[in-house]
Amino acid sequence: MAREIKLKLAPALKASCHTCSLSNLCLPLAVEENQLDRLEDIVEQGHIYNRGEHIFDQDTPFRSCLAVRSGAVKTSIITENGSEQVTGFFLPGELIGLDSLGGERYACTAKALERTSVCKFPTEKLEELTRAMPELQHHMYQLMSREIQGSHQLAMLLSKNSAEERIAALLLSLSSRFQRRRMSGTKFSLPMARSDIANFLGLAVETVSRVFTRFQNQGIIRTQGREVELLDMETLRGAIPESNRQSSRARP
Amino acid sequence: MAREIKLKLAPALKASCHTCSLSNLCLPLAVEENQLDRLEDIVEQGHIYNRGEHIFDQDTPFRSCLAVRSGAVKTSIITENGSEQVTGFFLPGELIGLDSLGGERYACTAKALERTSVCKFPTEKLEELTRAMPELQHHMYQLMSREIQGSHQLAMLLSKNSAEERIAALLLSLSSRFQRRRMSGTKFSLPMARSDIANFLGLAVETVSRVFTRFQNQGIIRTQGREVELLDMETLRGAIPESNRQSSRARP
DNA sequence: TACCCATATTGATTCCTGTCAAGCTTGTAC
DNA sequence: GTACAAGCTTGACAGGAATCAATATGGGTA
Numbered sequence: 001m002a003r004e005i006k007l008k009l010a011p012a013l014k015a016s017c018h019t020c021s022l023s024n025l026c027l028p029l030a031v032e033e034n035q036l037d038r039l040e041d042i043v044e045q046g047h048i049y050n051r052g053e054h055i056f057d058q059d060t061p062f063r064s065c066l067a068v069r070s071g072a073v074k075t076s077i078i079t080e081n082g083s084e085q086v087t088g089f090f091l092p093g094e095l096i097g098l099d100s101l102g103g104e105r106y107a108c109t110a111k112a113l114e115r116t117s118v119c120k121f122p123t124e125k126l127e128e129l130t131r132a133m134p135e136l137q138h139h140m141y142q143l144m145s146r147e148i149q150g151s152h153q154l155a156m157l158l159s160k161n162s163a164e165e166r167i168a169a170l171l172l173s174l175s176s177r178f179q180r181r182r183m184s185g186t187k188f189s190l191p192m193a194r195s196d197i198a199n200f201l202g203l204a205v206e207t208v209s210r211v212f213t214r215f216q217n218q219g220i221i222r223t224q225g226r227e228v229e230l231l232d233m234e235t236l237r238g239a240i241p242e243s244n245r246q247s248s249r250a251r252p
Numbered sequence: 253m254a255r256e257i258k259l260k261l262a263p264a265l266k267a268s269c270h271t272c273s274l275s276n277l278c279l280p281l282a283v284e285e286n287q288l289d290r291l292e293d294i295v296e297q298g299h300i301y302n303r304g305e306h307i308f309d310q311d312t313p314f315r316s317c318l319a320v321r322s323g324a325v326k327t328s329i330i331t332e333n334g335s336e337q338v339t340g341f342f343l344p345g346e347l348i349g350l351d352s353l354g355g356e357r358y359a360c361t362a363k364a365l366e367r368t369s370v371c372k373f374p375t376e377k378l379e380e381l382t383r384a385m386p387e388l389q390h391h392m393y394q395l396m397s398r399e400i401q402g403s404h405q406l407a408m409l410l411s412k413n414s415a416e417e418r419i420a421a422l423l424l425s426l427s428s429r430f431q432r433r434r435m436s437g438t439k440f441s442l443p444m445a446r447s448d449i450a451n452f453l454g455l456a457v458e459t460v461s462r463v464f465t466r467f468q469n470q471g472i473i474r475t476q477g478r479e480v481e482l483l484d485m486e487t488l489r490g491a492i493p494e495s496n497r498q499s500s501r502a503r504p
Numbered sequence: 505t506a507c508c509c510a511t512a513t514t515g516a517t518t519c520c521t522g523t524c525a526a527g528c529t530t531g532t533a534c
Numbered sequence: 535g536t537a538c539a540a541g542c543t544t545g546a547c548a549g550g551a552a553t554c555a556a557t558a559t560g561g562g563t564a
Contacts, residue, residue, distance in 0.1 A: 131382075144353070159453070
């Protein structure tokens with residue numbers, strides 16, 4: 001039950017898309033400078049969630065797509081028999097809810113992996129706006145089609161690659177995504193638990209753990225809990241068969 | 253190199269969306285009767301492909317989304333190292349190319365599994381039309397989000413279920429999709445080869461073969477080459493853990 | 505500071521499924 | 535009608551990862 005904390009921001013503090021540092025990654029990317037106001041008109045900023053809080057729950061009415069502003073989010077689907085499948089990890093600038101767009105209810109559950117701030121784009125207003133702004137509509141189609149492609153890549157990774165290859169691919173994906181966000185691409189902190197990684201990659205937690213230590217013993221990476229340092233990117237890239245070698249998520 | 257055969261249709265024969273028997277499955281589903289003309293204005297009908305012919309190729313310029321009119325299509329992505337991943341099978345009324353929408357080039361290759369007829373919706377015109385027709389845009393978003401969901405379901409199937417469960421899920425998916433098309437849901441002919449099934453489900457061909465005979469020995473199905481008859485739907489449904497129990501593709 | 509529970513690591517064992525290898529079947533082309 | 539090739543089935547075997555089990559670590563809290 002997402003106990004949501006709404007910050008009341010003074011008008012002066014109201015961070016706008018104009019000044020947002022993520023504007024080159026997020027939706028504003030597709031919008032002309034002089035049209036940004038229209039996007040700002042519909043966005044709800046300043047929703048904060050603490051680590052572990054649910055941002056929205058599967059099967060509840062679909063209200064908005066949302067962009068991560070800071071922090072990290074994981075999405076997952078949960079089946080009737082209670083088993084969970086992690087469907088994605090989202091970093092600042094990435095858009096959540098595309099798998100629900102056009103539907104009545106959220107197709108997955110979104111959970112904050114750490115203290116996270118999000119911007120919400122109410123669906124109806126977003127759909128309306130995309131009708132008025134061809135570039136924005138085009139961009140939405142592009143984001144969605146890339147999500148489909150990413151999902152296909154994941155399916156390929158799951159069905160054709162070994163545990164080591166899957167984990168290497170995830171590390172490299174995170175690496176390039178962090179880098180694009182002007183953070184280190186070689187030394188970062190994993191926002192998710194081992195069990196989330198395992199679930200996402202279709203492995204047992206024990207296997208994930210084993211591969212991490214194996215990589216460490218081989219001098220490919222260095223880990224200390226959730227802190228990882230990629231020491232030998234080349235070998236890491238070599239571990240995956242030169243497909244699946246893209247950032248796997250929205251690449252604006 | 254898709255050697256495409258274009259049929260020149262006499263104006264009188266020009267099958268329209270108005271009279272198409274698939275109009276309750278395909279795009280017309282989202283369009284008011286009196287607006288159907290606008291969709292007909294942009295659709296190119298009567299493209300026929302023979303079994304094995306490529307309908308479009310990965311990385312070639314993305315021109316149109318297309319709807320299967322008759323026959324069956326498989327889509328796949330091919331990596332630099334030449335390995336293939338089948339990403340979907342498409343039956344009449346289903347839309348291909350959503351994973352490329354908004355992009356410059358086709359994200360996958362589409363191949364006719366049998367003699368197949370398709371309708372083409374040129375991208376630019378389609379995007380334009382969706383801007384003019386809110387219900388159509390909404391429907392497009394819905395189709396794409398369902399494609400994402402289906403892909404997530406597939407990922408779950410691949411990462412959590414056994415060979416038997418995966419094959420049972422595919423058979424049930426095909427069953428319900430055939431049924432929705434007013435064909436038998438218990439006795440049908442598989443449009444794809446064992447190797448395609450294997451590739452799609454992340455299995456070896458031999459494993460697919462073995463599971464088919466195992467199911468047959470258990471009296472769950474009967475097979476004769478590509479002909480299958482589902483004898484015990486309940487057991488088949490029981491084979492999959494009551495998730496993944498939807499049609500897995502566009503469910504208009 | 506010390507405790508506690510969730511998270512992570514390590515070890516031993518089992519088994520599903522891939523791989524290699526060999527027939528078999530079917531459909532098509534000559 | 536026959537022959538070939540592609541597709542499919544069956545068997546034997548090995549290996550990677552899951553599972554079961556136990557221990558270690560660490561962050562948060564009293």
